[in-house]
Amino acid sequence: MTLAKKVTAEFIGTFWLVLGGCGSAVLAAAFPQVGIGLLGVSLAFGLTVLTMAYAIGHISGCHLNPAVSFGLWAGGRFSASELAPYIIAQVFGGIAGAAVLFVIASGQAGFDASAGFASNGFAEHSPGGYSMTAAFATEIVMTLMFLIIILGATDKRAPEGFAPIAIGLGLTLIHLISIPVTNTSVNPARSSGVAIFQGDWALAQLWLFWVAPILGAVVAGVIYRWFETDNEK
Numbered sequence: 352m353t354l355a356k357k358v359t360a361e362f363i364g365t366f367w368l369v370l371g372g373c374g375s376a377v378l379a380a381a382f383p384q385v386g387i388g389l390l391g392v393s394l395a396f397g398l399t400v401l402t403m404a405y406a407i408g409h410i411s412g413c414h415l416n417p418a419v420s421f422g423l424w425a426g427g428r429f430s431a432s433e434l435a436p437y438i439i440a441q442v443f444g445g446i447a448g449a450a451v452l453f454v455i456a457s458g459q460a461g462f463d464a465s466a467g468f469a470s471n472g473f474a475e476h477s478p479g480g481y482s483m484t485a486a487f488a489t490e491i492v493m494t495l496m497f498l499i500i501i502l503g504a505t506d507k508r509a510p511e512g513f514a515p516i517a518i519g520l521g522l523t524l525i526h527l528i529s530i531p532v533t534n535t536s537v538n539p540a541r542s543s544g545v546a547i548f549q550g551d552w553a554l555a556q557l558w559l560f561w562v563a564p565i566l567g568a569v570v571a572g573v574i575y576r577w578f579e580t581d582n583e584k
Contacts (some may be wrong), residue, residue, distance in 0.1 A: 352410055354433065358440035360411035364403040365441045369448030369544045372396035373469035376534075377456050385562040393465050393526035396535070401519025408515065416538040417441055418564035422498035425572025427579075428505075438540075446542030453548045470545045471551035471560045479531035483559065486533045490563035491570075493525045494537040498571030505580075536560040537567075 375395035379387045387395070404413045412429070414420045417438040423429035449468075456462050470476075473486035481489075499506035500521035522537075529535045536542045542560035546553035 354436060357411040357433070358436050360407040361414060361437055361440040361446035362447070364407050364413055364415045365409070365444030365540050366448040366451075367403055368396070368399040368538070369445045369541055371399035371546050372391045372541065373449065374452050374455070376469040376553055377452060382438055390527070390528050393523045393535075396526050397519040397521075397523030400522050404515030404518060409457075411437075415441060415444075415540070416564075417496050417540055417561075419498065420500060421565050422501070422568030422580060425569040426498070426575045428502070429570075433556065440552040441540040442543055445540035446547060447544075449544035449548050452545075452554040464548045465507045465551055467550045468545050468553075469534065470549040470553060471486075471534045472556050473533060473559060476552050476556060477532060479532055481532045487559055487563050489529050489532045490536055490560065491567035493529050494567035495571040495574075497525055497537055498568045499575060500570065502575040505553070532542050533560070535563050539564055553581040 363516045372392070372395050375387060376392045379395075380389070380392050400413070401413065403415060407413050412423070413422065414429075414437060420429060420434055420441070424431055424434055453464060453468070456464070456468075467476075473481060473483045477486060501514075501518055503509060504517040504521075524537045525537060531536075539561040542553075542557060546557045
């Protein structure tokens, strides 16, 4: 598979993740009387990954997330030479998804992206008022566990064909735990896409949602690589 096809798949997949996941939060979470709430938003994020894993996993590996690409690289599953192209495609896919969501959401009277637009934040911008330290710890640990799930589910020794289900449900669980803390990132591309349209505090706090997820992912990659090495002896 050529790199051009891989990064195009990553662009499309990340576009879908942001449009589907953040779209559920912006358009449907609190819709009058039949809003899907926290559970629905969590499931929506999981479903975007599950559906794309089956759709493009055989093309690009379906990373959809710079932290995942870094984690797979640290775990020996991904080439360093493809990191930059993948991350660029993911970020632009996230921005494109957020742009389409902005066009749709702005069709409703009174819409104001500066109110949040499904952005990630801490302290006064945390849904539950959690501190920067709590947010940093949450994003590191949740991304670490996400990568452990990804690396384990895609291990050649794991049951075949079930990885997308485990990964999608894993992301759903992560959202159920951490939406109150940071609105759940574990994905710098997802955070960047909506932060650009929020345009204020989300951009100022965006650094945390790059640093913490990538750090957690790299640690997970190192841990799982050790598991594999230990198994080969």
